[in-house]
Amino acid sequence: MRYLASSSHDIRTNLAIETYLMEHADLTEPILYFYINDPCIIVGRYQNVKAEINQDYVDQHHITLTRRTSGGGAVYDDLGNVSFSFITKDDGDGFGNFKRFTAPVLKALHAMGATNAMMSGRNDLLIDGKKFSGNAMHVENGRMFSHGTLMYDVDQTQIAQALTVPTDKLASKGIKSVRSRVTNLKPYMAPAYQHLTIEAFRDTLAREILGVADLSQAKSYPLDDVALAGVAELNQRYFKNWNWIYGQSPAFTVKQRRHFDAGTVEFQLNVDAGRIKTVTIYGDFFGAKPITPVIERLTGVKYERQAITAALAPLDLTAYFGHINSAELIDLIVA
Numbered sequence: 001m002r003y004l005a006s007s008s009h010d011i012r013t014n015l016a017i018e019t020y021l022m023e024h025a026d027l028t029e030p031i032l033y034f035y036i037n038d039p040c041i042i043v044g045r046y047q048n049v050k051a052e053i054n055q056d057y058v059d060q061h062h063i064t065l066t067r068r069t070s071g072g073g074a075v076y077d078d079l080g081n082v083s084f085s086f087i088t089k090d091d092g093d094g095f096g097n098f099k100r101f102t103a104p105v106l107k108a109l110h111a112m113g114a115t116n117a118m119m120s121g122r123n124d125l126l127i128d129g130k131k132f133s134g135n136a137m138h139v140e141n142g143r144m145f146s147h148g149t150l151m152y153d154v155d156q157t158q159i160a161q162a163l164t165v166p167t168d169k170l171a172s173k174g175i176k177s178v179r180s181r182v183t184n185l186k187p188y189m190a191p192a193y194q195h196l197t198i199e200a201f202r203d204t205l206a207r208e209i210l211g212v213a214d215l216s217q218a219k220s221y222p223l224d225d226v227a228l229a230g231v232a233e234l235n236q237r238y239f240k241n242w243n244w245i246y247g248q249s250p251a252f253t254v255k256q257r258r259h260f261d262a263g264t265v266e267f268q269l270n271v272d273a274g275r276i277k278t279v280t281i282y283g284d285f286f287g288a289k290p291i292t293p294v295i296e297r298l299t300g301v302k303y304e305r306q307a308i309t310a311a312l313a314p315l316d317l318t319a320y321f322g323h324i325n326s327a328e329l330i331d332l333i334v335a
């Protein structure tokens with residue numbers, strides 16, 4: 001087996017490296033690839049971002065958002081998490097791959113004292129009934145990767161806040177995440193492994209899985225300039241591209257109704273490929289002007305606070321909605 005530990009903490013770059021290796025690497029031998037990310041959320045390929053994350057919280061806390069090419073739900077990582085990936089030829093094992101590729105990781109964790117760590121269901125690793133690893137895979141052209149998280153010392157309050165959508169007003173067909181009770185591995189490890197830096201945790205895992213006493217003995221898989229150019233291109237095309245992150249979301253509708261002192265307003269939006277397709281507004285108190293310019297300005301705009309605020313900025317909203325505070329109206333639209 002070959003070995004690579006990414007020196008980047010950028011989730012988008014790290015996913016681009018993984019995809020590059022899956023598409024182009026010599027896979028005569030599998031590659032074991034590890035990466036550690038700054039605070040980020042990774043949604044599954046078929047998910048609706050807006051139905052999975054608290055966008056305002058994510059923005060305020062500078063959490064990087066991206067979409068991966070594998071299926072499954074949304075996870076939160078930070079510098080307390082190690083992600084592992086086995087990049088190999090596809091042998092047609094389907095979901096059996098989860099068992100095959102989590103087995104060496106479990107074995108390594110057992111050796112480090114987390115003896116009760118086990119696989120559960122199709123793609124979770126649990127300890128003490130709580131999840132510490134979610135797994136997903138991507139298969140393409142006879143090649144594949146199976147990747148998973150490992151929560152060693154993740155900030156769990158961030159998980160709860162960042163992955164909780166503050167509204168239930170959104171009807172969406174995307175794959176829903178399976179919310180679980182989660183735990184960090186740290187307290188379950190043998191004392192010698194409870195106070196490791198995240199890099200030392202990763203390196204210990206790598207040594208156990210590769211069966212080497214020192215990582216200098218591992219067969220590495222360095223990235224040359226051609227690979228790095230390919231990684232940058234994939235990053236541009238997918239992992240940091242708005243059209244991939246938001247635009248891949250399945251169509252959804254938002255229905256929001258609120259009572260203000262001045263009366264009731266209801267917005268109904270159809271959002272497709274991340275953009276507002278149609279808008280219907282109901283109200284029992286509208287101001288003097290017909291509502292059409294509001295609808296026109298919202299149509300085609302990205303369904304996000306900043307874009308909606310900018311689209312409506314040229315209008316004096318009181319002319320359409322009477323004495324309703326425009327910030328409150330925008331809150332209502334972005335749900």
Ligand SMILES: Nc1ncnc2c1ncn2[C@@H]1O[C@H](COP(=O)(O)OC(=O)CCCC[C@@H]2CCSS2)[C@@H](O)[C@H]1O
Binds near residue numbers: 081083135179
């Ligand atoms: N970092 C992390 N590790 C384990 N479990 C997590 C994590 N973050 C959130 N969760 C929990 O998992 C569910 C979602 O579970 P669900 O089963 O819906 O999704 C997954 O597990 C997907 C795993 C993808 C792994 C990739 C590997 C490299 S890049 S991302 C979420 O609601 C939380 O309860």
